[in-house]
Amino acid sequence: MPYDDLRSFLRVLDEQGQLLRVTDEVLPEPDVAAAANAVSRMGGSAPALYFDNIKGFTSARIAMNVHGSWANHALALGLPKETGTEEQIREFARRWDRFPVRPEWRDAPPWAENTMTGAEVDLFRVLPLIRLNDGDGGFYIDKAAVVSEDPDDPGNRGKQNVGIYRIQVKGPARLALQPVPMHDIALHLRKAEERGEDLPVAIAVGNDPVISIAAATPMRYDENEYELAGALRGAPAPIARAPLTGLPVPWGSEVVAEGVIEGRQREIEGPFGEFTGHYSGGRRLPVIRVDRVSYRTDPVFEHLYLGMPWTEIDYLIAANTCVPLYKQLKADFPEVRAVNATYTHGLVVIVSTAKRYGGFARAVGLRVLSTPHGLGYASTVIMVDEDVDPFNLPQVMWALSTKMNPSHDLITVPAMSVMELAPQAQPAGMVDKLIIDATTPVSPDNRGNYGNQVRDLPEAAAWLTRLQELAANR
Amino acid sequence: MPEICPRCAHDTIDLLFASPVAEVWEVVRCARCQYCWRTSEPARRTERDAYPESFRMTAEAIANAPEVPSIPPSRVTP
Ligand SMILES: [Zn+2]
Numbered sequence: 001m002p003y004d005d006l007r008s009f010l011r012v013l014d015e016q017g018q019l020l021r022v023t024d025e026v027l028p029e030p031d032v033a034a035a036a037n038a039v040s041r042m043g044g045s046a047p048a049l050y051f052d053n054i055k056g057f058t059s060a061r062i063a064m065n066v067h068g069s070w071a072n073h074a075l076a077l078g079l080p081k082e083t084g085t086e087e088q089i090r091e092f093a094r095r096w097d098r099f100p101v102r103p104e105w106r107d108a109p110p111w112a113e114n115t116m117t118g119a120e121v122d123l124f125r126v127l128p129l130i131r132l133n134d135g136d137g138g139f140y141i142d143k144a145a146v147v148s149e150d151p152d153d154p155g156n157r158g159k160q161n162v163g164i165y166r167i168q169v170k171g172p173a174r175l176a177l178q179p180v181p182m183h184d185i186a187l188h189l190r191k192a193e194e195r196g197e198d199l200p201v202a203i204a205v206g207n208d209p210v211i212s213i214a215a216a217t218p219m220r221y222d223e224n225e226y227e228l229a230g231a232l233r234g235a236p237a238p239i240a241r242a243p244l245t246g247l248p249v250p251w252g253s254e255v256v257a258e259g260v261i262e263g264r265q266r267e268i269e270g271p272f273g274e275f276t277g278h279y280s281g282g283r284r285l286p287v288i289r290v291d292r293v294s295y296r297t298d299p300v301f302e303h304l305y306l307g308m309p310w311t312e313i314d315y316l317i318a319a320n321t322c323v324p325l326y327k328q329l330k331a332d333f334p335e336v337r338a339v340n341a342t343y344t345h346g347l348v349v350i351v352s353t354a355k356r357y358g359g360f361a362r363a364v365g366l367r368v369l370s371t372p373h374g375l376g377y378a379s380t381v382i383m384v385d386e387d388v389d390p391f392n393l394p395q396v397m398w399a400l401s402t403k404m405n406p407s408h409d410l411i412t413v414p415a416m417s418v419m420e421l422a423p424q425a426q427p428a429g430m431v432d433k434l435i436i437d438a439t440t441p442v443s444p445d446n447r448g449n450y451g452n453q454v455r456d457l458p459e460a461a462a463w464l465t466r467l468q469e470l471a472a473n474r
Numbered sequence: 475m476p477e478i479c480p481r482c483a484h485d486t487i488d489l490l491f492a493s494p495v496a497e498v499w500e501v502v503r504c505a506r507c508q509y510c511w512r513t514s515e516p517a518r519r520t521e522r523d524a525y526p527e528s529f530r531m532t533a534e535a536i537a538n539a540p541e542v543p544s545i546p547p548s549r550v551t552p
């Protein structure tokens with residue numbers, strides 16, 4: 001049963017024991033962020049947090065860590081909360097095969113209940129904004145779905161974009177937005193600025209959980225995120241037209257803010273503690289003027305803490321980073337078995353593959369660099385054999401320990417592009433990339449002394465089942 | 475209202491928002507570096523003396539901050 005809004009998902013999290021209500025009065029800072037920081041240290045089954053008693057506010061509601069564990073990610077996809085990580089990623093890949101599923105227009109969105117326009121717009125009155133990390137330059141909205149269109153091709157559904165970008169609230173109706181050059185909204189903004197125009201945007205805060213997963217997926221430029229959401233939900237994503245810009249926004253959002261990115265303007269922004277686990281900024285970024293806000297009565301502010309990994313964002317950009325890379329590699333090289341790009345949005349990518357001949361695995365590794373996502377990420381690619389599970393880090397370490405000879409298995413590609421938040425880049429946006437070939441050489445590559453590899457005994461699988469049963473019935 | 479910005483020491487601070495429950499806290503913004511904070515936050519985020527050196531910002535740093543993304547050439551012929 002797909003969720004049409006955040007509130008219905010929060011109810012299910014609650015029923016499943018995955019929503020922790022903090023009912024004591026807390027300070028807006030540092031308590032809410034510190035609790036969300038702490039909950040991500042509770043591991044793969046950590047709950048979401050719900051605050052409704054925040055000092056100084058009268059009706060604030062904040063939901064944190066909604067996607068912040070494998071258990072919550074499973075429930076977001078309608079799977080049992082115990083579903084393992086790899087099984088969730090495999091299921092994600094299977095559902096991707098149903099893409100595209102066209103969204104459905106639905107009337108009477110709940111966010112149409114209340115409106116502020118023009119000079120009365122005040123985001124501080126609508127959302128209980130809070131600050132996250134000590135060095136942050138201000139108040140951020142960091143989990144909203146931002147909708148825009150290609151100014152050269154308005155109305156083209158494929159080129160519409162729904163993405164999650166960091167947004168600093170700089171005033172009651174003034175925001176700053178970070179468009180990473182590799183991301184689709186940066187292409188939209190570039191075209192608008194070339195034309196000397198502003199770029200209309202709609203910012204949807206507090207969404208059904210699949211919208212956030214789709215919006216955080218590195219899709220191709222001409223692929224529509226709502227059509228992925230439909231495939232993942234197993235039902236069309238409900239959307240509605242935003243009243244000012246006419247942009248398609250999620251039907252079930254808590255808050256929809258509309259306005260424009262002001263063309264050819266930049267203003268100081270940040271710093272902000274980023275998904276890399278490092279602060280970035282201050283830089284001069286584009287600014288947004290908000291002209292209209294529509295919102296549900298007493299909206300729930302869905303917010304995301306990010307810090308030293310893993311935190312919620314790492315769960316939000318794990319499966320959905322692996323699957324498009326896997327699909328794109330598999331299309332060219334059917335030998336590819338699995339892709340683990342769950343680390344820092346795929347700055348490290350681990351690929352397991354069968355080999356056609358000597359040199360094949362490193363060629364697949366080089367292909368990772370030229371995928372759309374690889375252009376901005378994939379600073380290190382680790383290639384492992386088809387019998388090594390890239391999600392099983394002890395196995396990956398075994399491959400690195402025994403299958404890798406630095407004299408010929410480290411392939412460095414100098415001066416490649418990387419998103420400019422990567423702290424190791426020099427200068428920002430440029431990095432040398434590394435392919436580590438930790439596969440067993442195959443003919444005509446006869447280097448090393450591999451002989452025969454020890455494999456699990458044919459009877460071991462049956463014995464595993466037998467021992468598990470014995471242990472369970474003790 | 476605070477008198478100086480904890481981050482850049484500028485002395486013009488604007489009020490952005492006051493707590494819905496009267497007189498609990500205010501949200502304020504530095505007119506120069508745009509640092510925004512709530513007056514109820516810990517001293518390490520709100521007081522110049524306690525604000526960590528590595529998070530401070532100078533007028534030069536603000537003026538020289540890189541532009542991201544860079545503004546493209548215009549297609550419009552004047
Ligand atoms: Zn300042």
